[in-house]
Amino acid sequence: MTNLKTDAAYELFEGLIRGSRPHLSRAISYVENGAPGAAELLSHAYKARKGAMLTGVTGSPGVGKSTLVDGIVSELRKAGHTVGVIAVDPSSPFTGGAILGDRVRMRQGHSLDQGVFFRSLATRGHLGGLSRHTGDVVALLDAFGFDHIVIETVGAGQSEVDIMRYAHTVVVALAPGLGDDMQAIKAGILEIGDVFCVNKADLPGAERTRRDIEMMLAMREPGGWTPPVVSSVAVAGKGLEGLVGEVLRHQTYLVSSGLLRERNRGSSTAVLEEYLHLLTVGKVMESASRDGSLDAALDDLVEGKSGPMEMAERLLRRYRE
């Protein structure tokens, strides 16, 4: 536990391993902001992970993801598990500010429960439905010792599928009235569900939505895990026990089939790629913007004097020299 760059970061790691929530929450800020010592803090946290199960909840804006997460947390607590929650909302592309509103739906009375920790993250310009630091925050929560970690994505469109790389189990939440069976056979978000949840099942059209999903699932190649479709009315607490039952069943399946290891490799790949991107693209952009070559390249591009591929190669060459 030596050579942490700063005393502050060292203290944060020690604190969170000891079970101090203020230390955990400050550590998350350090990591999000790339504060001095954050890299060392993370490297210790990654090594101290205990193997939490990770459940992702995704779906279009307004289908009830936050309310479902609230219910999932309650059910996991009833089963005796401790739970860390990461809820992601978008940052403004104009000001970088964000309104993180997922806590508004947290109404089930675990806001004072010591077995639950909830953190809101902004995307900070990252696409794909999550924050760039999702994997890192997962590592911090896992090192702290939560049994389960639930990740709520931003309201997803069709291709915000990053969650499948980070979660062991992906719950795709749907609501009636948002599309027909044509939507159900498109590529993208509907392909990544391990469990489907038709929320707001008391609204007209719920049965139709359920049938569309089941039809889509029936076209899959047989074998392996068949994603179940459950119905819920999350605001009324209905269907949540069934939903969490299916999530836990999927996780048992991952363990018994040996697929858990594969999923963990997948999430490690995702985290590794994030860092490689930061160390390559990030460094090249930084150096090119420092010596003015980025500006020059952009001028040439805008004026049509060269193509982007050629410019990228030039910047990369320049960086290497």
Place this chain on the structure above:
Amino acid sequence: MSGKIRVLVGKPGLDGHDRGAKVIARAYRDAGMEVIYTGLHRTPEELARMAVEEDVDVVALSILSGAHGTLIPRFVDCFRKEKGTAQLDVLVLAGGIIPEEDIPALKAAGVDEVFGPGTSTQVIVDFTRSHLKRPVA
């Protein structure tokens, strides 16, 4: 990489009006800050937990029910307890309907500033930026 200022915009107690809180939340967002909105009817204990878990630099409490004299000092106590330190390293702001004569007691309890109706959001944003109690991570 620059750190973001994080703000908890909270509605303690029983009043059900959050138009003001939403206006403030929006102003902070437009100023480039990350705003965690708590929703209505939160207890001081809940707000303190949220402020610690979200590691906010600022807590802005909107209250129109008249219970500020009880709820806000209680929030400050709970926050200290959650954080495990006597030092209050978060900027605490109060807004809403708060009579002039109640302000000294709130400030004595740890509130840094009170903003009444009609305050321009720019004034609040500028005050916030220049009075942070700790460096942003």
